[in-house]
Amino acid sequence: MFLPGSALLVVSARKTLNRLQRTHGAPALSAAQEFPGVAAVVDQHAASVRDILEVGVQNSSLVPVSVLLAGYARGLLEDLPGIGLEAPTTPTEWQQADWVHLRLAAVCSLARTA
Template structure:
């Protein structure tokens, strides 16, 4: 029986985060250049995600921040109903969209 190990989880998490950066992180950063208040909102969400990962996650074993972040974001995606289609949509983005974008930005581009 195949049992996935830490390297597989890490690789899967990294691929997921790269996709999320393309769909949420990069578009939100581009929109923030045109929407002055957006960057502040994203920074607040990024800080909240950092706090959750640093302080609010209790695990019985050592799990990488990449895997924890991907798991957190996957959980958020369960509640997502409407994707953001255009940069102008970021002006009216809901809490969930902002949290996903902030989570992408809290560590920068995952491939970096």
């Protein structure tokens, strides 16, 4: 059960998601408006993330969605420095984006609708 004292987790999650929105969410959304293929790929990733969090996380319905999404994103972000991947910055670059950055954009997409 999610405890009322865990409000700090929600605040921390929102900070993570807001930062991610600036680096991945907004640029990917801009690219998706220009290139429908980017929108389709981000939607597919969003469906996968949603399934992982609903089915793969025990008692996920008891935890705020923002906390689940931020936790998932943090796991992905921990690996980025070791991989050496830079986030795409232009709509054209988003057409060639790697799996990790598309998955992070999908997290942002889910956070916007949560």
